Amino acid sequence: MAHLTEKARGTAPAAPAPPRPVPAPRRARLRRGVTPWLFLLAPLALLVTFTYAPIVNMVAYSFTDWDGVSPELRFTGPGNYTEIFTREDLFQVFFVSGYYLAASAVQIVAALYFATVLSFNVRFRNFFKGVLFFPYLINGVAIGFVFLYFFQDGGTLDSVLGLFGADPDHAWLGDPVSANTSLAGVSVWRYLGLNFVLFLGAIQSIPGELYEAAELDGANRWQQFRHIIAPGIKPVLTLTVILSVSGSLSAFEIPYIMTGGATGTETFVIQTVKLAFQFNKTGLASAAAVVLLLIILLVTWVQRRLVPDERVDLV
Amino acid sequence: MTRRVLARTLVYLSLALATVVVLLPLTVVVLTSLKTEREMADDGGALSLPENPLNFANYVSAFQDGRMLSAFGNTAFVLLFAVGGTVLIGSMTAYAIDRFRFRFRKPVLAAFLVAALVPGVTTQVATFQIVTSLGMFDSLWAPIALYMGTDIVSIYIFLQFVRSIPVSLDEAARLDGAGAFTIYRKIIFPLLKPAIATVVIVKGITVYNDFYIPFLYMPSEDLGVISTSLFRFRGPFGAHWETISAGAVLVILPTLIVFLALQKFIYNGFTKGATR
Numbered sequence: 001m002a003h004l005t006e007k008a009r010g011t012a013p014a015a016p017a018p019p020r021p022v023p024a025p026r027r028a029r030l031r032r033g034v035t036p037w038l039f040l041l042a043p044l045a046l047l048v049t050f051t052y053a054p055i056v057n058m059v060a061y062s063f064t065d066w067d068g069v070s071p072e073l074r075f076t077g078p079g080n081y082t083e084i085f086t087r088e089d090l091f092q093v094f095f096v097s098g099y100y101l102a103a104s105a106v107q108i109v110a111a112l113y114f115a116t117v118l119s120f121n122v123r124f125r126n127f128f129k130g131v132l133f134f135p136y137l138i139n140g141v142a143i144g145f146v147f148l149y150f151f152q153d154g155g156t157l158d159s160v161l162g163l164f165g166a167d168p169d170h171a172w173l174g175d176p177v178s179a180n181t182s183l184a185g186v187s188v189w190r191y192l193g194l195n196f197v198l199f200l201g202a203i204q205s206i207p208g209e210l211y212e213a214a215e216l217d218g219a220n221r222w223q224q225f226r227h228i229i230a231p232g233i234k235p236v237l238t239l240t241v242i243l244s245v246s247g248s249l250s251a252f253e254i255p256y257i258m259t260g261g262a263t264g265t266e267t268f269v270i271q272t273v274k275l276a277f278q279f280n281k282t283g284l285a286s287a288a289a290v291v292l293l294l295i296i297l298l299v300t301w302v303q304r305r306l307v308p309d310e311r312v313d314l315v
Numbered sequence: 316m317t318r319r320v321l322a323r324t325l326v327y328l329s330l331a332l333a334t335v336v337v338l339l340p341l342t343v344v345v346l347t348s349l350k351t352e353r354e355m356a357d358d359g360g361a362l363s364l365p366e367n368p369l370n371f372a373n374y375v376s377a378f379q380d381g382r383m384l385s386a387f388g389n390t391a392f393v394l395l396f397a398v399g400g401t402v403l404i405g406s407m408t409a410y411a412i413d414r415f416r417f418r419f420r421k422p423v424l425a426a427f428l429v430a431a432l433v434p435g436v437t438t439q440v441a442t443f444q445i446v447t448s449l450g451m452f453d454s455l456w457a458p459i460a461l462y463m464g465t466d467i468v469s470i471y472i473f474l475q476f477v478r479s480i481p482v483s484l485d486e487a488a489r490l491d492g493a494g495a496f497t498i499y500r501k502i503i504f505p506l507l508k509p510a511i512a513t514v515v516i517v518k519g520i521t522v523y524n525d526f527y528i529p530f531l532y533m534p535s536e537d538l539g540v541i542s543t544s545l546f547r548f549r550g551p552f553g554a555h556w557e558t559i560s561a562g563a564v565l566v567i568l569p570t571l572i573v574f575l576a577l578q579k580f581i582y583n584g585f586t587k588g589a590t591r
Contacts, residue, residue, distance in 0.1 A: 032415075033417060033418075035411075035415065035495045036411040036412075036414075036415035036417045036420075037411075037417070038495075038496075039407040039408070039410060039411035039495075039499070040407070040408060040411045040412075040423065042404060042407070043404045043405075043407060043408040043427075043470075044423070044426075046404065046460070046463060046464030046465075047426060047427065047430060047464060047465075049445060049449075049464060050442060050445070050460065050461055050464035050465050051430045051433060051438070051464070051465055052426070052430070053441075053445055054438040054439075054441035054442040054444075054445055055433065055438055055441070057441040057444065057445070058438055058440060058441035061440070061441060068443075068444070113329075114329075114330075114333065117326050117329070117330070118330075122326070122327075122330070123327075126578075128330050128333070128334065129582075130574070130575075130578065131333070131334050131337050131338065132333060132337065133582070134337070134571070134574060135337060136585075137520055137524070137570050137574055137581070138524070138567055138570060139523070139524045139526075139541065139542055139545070139566050139567065139570065140524055140526050140542065141526055141542045141543075141545045141546045141563075141566070142545060142563040142566045142567050145344075145545070145548075145549075145559055145560070145562075145563045146340050146341060146344050146563055147340060149340075149343070149344060149347065149361070149556055149559075149560065150340045150343070152361075152556075154360070154361065155343075155361050156339065156340055156343045156361045156362070158361070159343075159360045159361040159362045160339070160362070162360070163362070189336070189337070189340075194585065197582055197585050197586060198585070198586060200582075200586075201582070201586035221322075246434055250434055250436045250437070252436060252527060253526050253527065257526070257546065269436050272439075272440065273439075273531075276439075276440045276443070277443075277531070282440060282444075285440045286440050286441060289437045289438065289439075289440050289441075290437075292436075292437045293433065293434070293437040293438070296432075296434055296437070297432060297433075300432055
């Protein structure tokens with residue numbers, strides 16, 4: 001504080017003999033009031049420019065027929081929204097999300113199983129951990145290519161099935177059901193590792209004495225899981241569920257890279273990107289994006305209601 | 316006792332199966348990348364071994380024709396600025412919010428928290444218009460600005476760490492005449508090292524692997540980062556799986572090296588990053 005007062009006094013023009021004490025602290029207080037804003041200037045500017053301004057604009061665009069380029073745009077009221085919910089081909093994409101939602105369920109169960117198994121003493125534990133987690137770190141385009149070859153006619157999958165005597169000769173990405181199942185399978189392959197590591201971290205934060213006590217009481221592995229592990233990782237589990245739901249709704253990379261949305265694999269985000277950047281229907285695309293955003297916020301809100309987070313102490 | 320043995324066997328079997336499921340597609344791609352065009356045409360099956368395991372010709376053509384060198388250069392440039400900016404912005408925000416009591420502090424914090432709920436993919440249509448109007452479209456600065464401006468997770472991580480640094484350190488420095496900026500630079504920032512490591516790793520991997528943002532904002536071929544350059548591969552190389560595979564391996568390799576070198580930090584980083 002000392003130097004602040006000094007500085008403030010120094011700038012006072014031709015200070016009269018008795019220094020007035022009032023203005024100095026006020027200046028100091030002002031400086032202290034301004035300092036945090038100096039630190040927040042850049043972060044807030046970026047936050048507003050790239051998060052809040054787009055949301056506001058997007059909602060505004062969604063009520064117009066703007067094409068994203070021309071200076072003219074007409075207000076169309078809720079027209080875009082009725083179009084999304086009434087045009088069957090636009091609504092279709094929500095069914096594709098179903099495949100990814102189902103895959104998420106498989107993924108969470110598998111991740112939970114492997115996390116539980118690998119938090120106990122298992123040989124080559126670190127090797128298995130690394131193997132399960134590594135796919136999450138791989139570039140999405142590279143994964144897309146790896147699995148394009150995997151599902152190729154005569155590619156990896158066919159060759160493996162051939163080893164077991166099967167000769168399926170199946171175009172895996174050829175019809176909507178098997179294509180979507182294949183793509184959802186790739187997304188399990190890719191994201192299992194993240195869920196696994198989150199669960200593993202949560203399980204390891206449970207104090208070890210609890211297991212010892214349970215074992216003394218004669219609890220078997222399943223009982224230990226049910227009564228110690230499951231409640232212990234509940235916060236992480238619910239976080240994973242939200243991430244999975246919003247991830248399933250916004251699936252983009254894998255289907256876009258592998259099929260480009262062909263054969264009925266178009267997801268919500270692929271559709272929005274096409275509407276906005278290929279067909280120049282910015283208005284309609286914005287309405288679609290608002291719908292997606294609202295669904296995701298709703299899911300998050302419902303989850304917060306059902307499982308209140310005890311650790312909302314950030315403020 | 317036999318039941319126990321059976322259970323253990325089943326556990327190892329499941330782990331072995333998972334290992335095969337994860338590693339098989341990757342191994343086949345490595346094998347394919349070492350085959351010649353003729354071997355591919357002969358159709359020995361995807362699982363057959365290459366005749367010459369040291370045939371790196373496909374890597375050379377992938378590296379040259381796929382413009383991988385410029386892709387790695389562009390990626391490095393974006394990584395440097397985006398990660399550096401994220402660290403700076405995240406730590407400054409955390410410092411200002413945790414160490415000062417000012418008017419509108421709670422609304423500011425809430426603004427950052429609420430933004431965390433908005434997935435980037437949903438607002439891209441409108442963000443695109445803003446980036447265009449700022450004149451950043453089709454330049455390396457577009458992804459840099461977007462990565463810096465929308466990373467809320469790193470702010471969380473820094474906030475947690477700043478909170479654990481005792482305030483008495485700041486006060487001692489202030490008595491010695493240090494201003495807010497000096498305190499940030501000389502005390503807070505150096506003590507944030509573990510948090511910085513976490514953010515650098517998590518953010519670095521995200522930026523290196525991101526496809527959506529560079530794909531939308533940098534259509535020029537000169538501005539290809541590794542994701543978009545690899546994506547463009549499919550056009551000219553069509554069904555030349557041996558070259559495409561080599562390109563994919565080239566992109567995966569740096570990730571593998573970093574992963575093996577920093578395993579422990581990476582696990583920690585992701586647990587911290589996601590659970591906040």
